[in-house]
Amino acid sequence: MKADTIITVKNLVKKFGAFTANDNLTFDVYKGEIFGFLGANGAGKTTAIRILCGLSTPTSGDIKIAGYDIYRETEKIKKNIGYMSQKFSLYEDLTVSENIRLYAGIYGIPSKKAKEKEAELLEKLEMESARKKLIAGLPLGWKQKLAFSVAIFHEPKIVFLDEPTGGVDPVTRRKFWDLIYEASNNGITVFVTTHYMDEAEYCNRVSIMDAGKIEALDTPGKLKERYNAKNMDEVFLKIAR
Numbered sequence: 384m385k386a387d388t389i390i391t392v393k394n395l396v397k398k399f400g401a402f403t404a405n406d407n408l409t410f411d412v413y414k415g416e417i418f419g420f421l422g423a424n425g426a427g428k429t430t431a432i433r434i435l436c437g438l439s440t441p442t443s444g445d446i447k448i449a450g451y452d453i454y455r456e457t458e459k460i461k462k463n464i465g466y467m468s469q470k471f472s473l474y475e476d477l478t479v480s481e482n483i484r485l486y487a488g489i490y491g492i493p494s495k496k497a498k499e500k501e502a503e504l505l506e507k508l509e510m511e512s513a514r515k516k517l518i519a520g521l522p523l524g525w526k527q528k529l530a531f532s533v534a535i536f537h538e539p540k541i542v543f544l545d546e547p548t549g550g551v552d553p554v555t556r557r558k559f560w561d562l563i564y565e566a567s568n569n570g571i572t573v574f575v576t577t578h579y580m581d582e583a584e585y586c587n588r589v590s591i592m593d594a595g596k597i598e599a600l601d602t603p604g605k606l607k608e609r610y611n612a613k614n615m616d617e618v619f620l621k622i623a624r
């Protein structure tokens with residue numbers, strides 16, 4: 384194990400009845416890394432992410448997240464991670480500001496500090512004018528930027544992003560990735576699933592899962608070399624069916 388390992392997964396198995404959704408996954412993720420977790424629909428990505436976040440228990444396997452054990456220390460894990468998915472993020476019937484305060488409260492950030500951080504955040508996102516607007520009326524790209532920012536508001540060690548950019552256009556997606564790079568430069572490890580292969584190219588390393596198994600794991604450059612492919616799209620098509 385390398386010294387800067389922040390996620391260790393050894394022989395992770397998750398079964399639903401007779402069906403194996405995660406079939407003996409083994410991998411490490413390093414501090415500050417942008418780790419792409421790819422696979423076709425139903426490959427088992429969300430199942431694995433839910434386990435790594437402490438939301439679901441594996442059938443078997445040894446897993447440590449930020450040094451904490453997945454079976455015994457889920458509360459500590461939850462304090463040290465952020466999570467964002469397309470489906471679970473902001474409350475549509477609360478304002479931008481109310482959403483930020485809500486998450487700050489959940490993570491126990493004192494209200495004075497939360498107020499300062501909120502002002503900084505809204506300025507950075509150029510969303511000051513939307514402070515009192517309901518989430519429901521905002522463009523999807525804004526919602527996603529805000530959902531990500533809220534997921535890392537408590538400065539977690541790791542943020543898990545489950546298809547964070549689903550449904551938005553390429554320009555908005557590119558801007559979203561600027562936030563991901565910024566988080567990674569600040570030392571936050573980013574664990575991200577996506578179906579967009581241009582985004583796979585932006586990751587430091589990528590794992591590709593098929594039918595519950597990791598079939599390949601390396602940098603985008605090395606994967607392209609190994610599979611003799613021009614881009615990650617070709618690599619993906621050669622591995623995932």
Ligand SMILES: Nc1ncnc2c1ncn2[C@@H]1O[C@H](COP(=O)(O)OP(=O)(O)OP(=O)(O)O)[C@@H](O)[C@H]1O
Binds near residue numbers: 404423425431
């Ligand atoms: N609670 C459950 N009970 C039974 N089967 C499940 C359950 N959750 C997931 N599965 C099955 O496990 C497999 C993997 O699902 P999972 O959602 O992890 O895939 P995924 O890679 O995240 O796919 P997608 O890209 O579509 O989100 C699927 O066949 C799914 O039907």
